[in-house]
Amino acid sequence: MSKYVMALDQGTTSSRAIVFSRDGRIVSAAQREFEQILPSPGHVEHDPEAIWESQLAIARECIEKASLAATDIAAIGIANQRETTVLWERDSGRPVCNAIVWQSRISAGICDKLKAEGHAETFRAKTGLVVDAYFSGTKIKHMLDTHEGLRARAERGEILFGTVDSFLIWRLTGGLRHVTDYSNASRTLAFNIHTLDWDDELLGLLDIPRAMLPEVRPSSEVYGTTLPELFGASIPIAGAAGDQQAATFGQACFEVGAAKNTYGTGCFLLMNTGNQAVASRNNLLTTIGWGLNGKITYCLEGSVFVAGAVVQWLRDGLGLIEESAEIEQLAASVDDSDGVVIVPAFVGLGAPHWDAYARGTMFGLTRGTTSGHLARAALESMAFQTRDLIEAMERDSGVALSMLKVDGGASVNNALLQFQADILDVEVQRPVVSETTALGAAYLAGLAVGYWNDTSDVTKNWAIDREFRAAMDESERDKRCRRWSMAVSRTLDWDKPD
Numbered sequence: 001m002s003k004y005v006m007a008l009d010q011g012t013t014s015s016r017a018i019v020f021s022r023d024g025r026i027v028s029a030a031q032r033e034f035e036q037i038l039p040s041p042g043h044v045e046h047d048p049e050a051i052w053e054s055q056l057a058i059a060r061e062c063i064e065k066a067s068l069a070a071t072d073i074a075a076i077g078i079a080n081q082r083e084t085t086v087l088w089e090r091d092s093g094r095p096v097c098n099a100i101v102w103q104s105r106i107s108a109g110i111c112d113k114l115k116a117e118g119h120a121e122t123f124r125a126k127t128g129l130v131v132d133a134y135f136s137g138t139k140i141k142h143m144l145d146t147h148e149g150l151r152a153r154a155e156r157g158e159i160l161f162g163t164v165d166s167f168l169i170w171r172l173t174g175g176l177r178h179v180t181d182y183s184n185a186s187r188t189l190a191f192n193i194h195t196l197d198w199d200d201e202l203l204g205l206l207d208i209p210r211a212m213l214p215e216v217r218p219s220s221e222v223y224g225t226t227l228p229e230l231f232g233a234s235i236p237i238a239g240a241a242g243d244q245q246a247a248t249f250g251q252a253c254f255e256v257g258a259a260k261n262t263y264g265t266g267c268f269l270l271m272n273t274g275n276q277a278v279a280s281r282n283n284l285l286t287t288i289g290w291g292l293n294g295k296i297t298y299c300l301e302g303s304v305f306v307a308g309a310v311v312q313w314l315r316d317g318l319g320l321i322e323e324s325a326e327i328e329q330l331a332a333s334v335d336d337s338d339g340v341v342i343v344p345a346f347v348g349l350g351a352p353h354w355d356a357y358a359r360g361t362m363f364g365l366t367r368g369t370t371s372g373h374l375a376r377a378a379l380e381s382m383a384f385q386t387r388d389l390i391e392a393m394e395r396d397s398g399v400a401l402s403m404l405k406v407d408g409g410a411s412v413n414n415a416l417l418q419f420q421a422d423i424l425d426v427e428v429q430r431p432v433v434s435e436t437t438a439l440g441a442a443y444l445a446g447l448a449v450g451y452w453n454d455t456s457d458v459t460k461n462w463a464i465d466r467e468f469r470a471a472m473d474e475s476e477r478d479k480r481c482r483r484w485s486m487a488v489s490r491t492l493d494w495d496k497p498d
Helices: 048-065 108-116 120-127 136-146 150-155 164-172 200-206 243-250 309-317 324-331 371-397 414-424 436-448 455-461 474-489
Strands: 004-010 014-020 026-033 037-040 043-046 073-080 086-089 159-162 179-181 215-217 220-225 236-242 259-263 267-274 285-292 295-304 341-343 361-363 403-407 427-431 464-468
Touching (some): 004 048, 004 436, 026 048, 043 048, 073 436, 108 136, 120 200, 136 150, 150 159, 159 164, 179 236, 220 285, 220 436, 243 285, 243 295, 243 436, 259 436, 267 285, 267 371, 295 371, 324 371, 341 371, 341 474, 371 414, 414 474
Parallel strands (some): 004 073, 403 427
Antiparallel strands (some): 014 026, 220 236, 259 267, 285 295, 427 464
């Protein structure tokens, strides 16, 4: 048996590769950012070639940094930004246009039309999703509608669709496999999460040819092997999951009611609901967590579009910091936000509001407002948005959370996690290995090839780094939450067309 498992964690702003050992610890890691393309307000694109080139380069770098050979890697698992949509030519493998990123609102008009025609409940019942520009289906339709001749080529099977996992697997296998896993398929608005197949009625409503869709497979399975020239020898590609489902798996949330929150570019809260697809009454999503050993695990999910990305905005947009890591020190320069509230609805609001036309706002500014207050308000916006999700999830599930597992890049920020515990009045637990997205992908791949035996190995590896307990007075908590809710209400429909 080879010694290690490698995860490719293809995210919204960077590509990562991490090699893990049997105890779930990091052996080596590499990361590279790539360009965010912003053609118009609320619209975000990526160059698929930049995604591929960065992911391949850092995978090679990760192996080299650990002085390993390809034969030392038992399997590769892939975690990916989920709803980002790529179309490419079957024959050449070349993308036909830029990828439309999950954050993009470019297809909001298509969603408005589908809802006006009364189709929202059909999509909700079959996919567990709301009709929103967030998901892949309307992005595909937008691409086919706006590129001349593309739909006809797709109908002939010349053009393929994939989320980023599919695109990477296609490239890694030299075009031999066009597959995705259940978790990624469940984010397209075209996959029936009950029948576990692409749905002809939904494909008709979206005008998407079935011929362009990938085969849907379990999240833990050998899909194929890498071309030997990529790494010096072939490596099995044996696991794939959307990044948030992978993080839930990596956090060992295997019991019904277990929940985790990831602070990445966005913020994503998932709760395991077992083999039951629980329908949300509070604007959350019902999604597939993973397919493993012939069984499907479902989750409730709340999705926030802008979390860690607000820190990038302070860095790149306002120039308040030079490195994202400086945000904690800047926020610590003041005792509190002094009444400043930032609602980072730069690309609309996700759950539980689902407002594509909301826009970012700052409230409570005075002549005494400093960059420190803005930094603290930016961090607090992540915690407030998480609270909104948890309140909706508790209403849906009937379970009051007493503990929240956290991960993602911003989870290293102690001030954020303390405020999160304060504003939730629950214990927040950060694991020793915070890269749980990559770890979950590694576990899924390793389980498929026998590197790990079963999920009990995952549970045994999970360990707490630090716990955060609430220390805020209840009256102060209530006052801050009321102020946040008032601020959010004033961002809604800001950019809605007349």
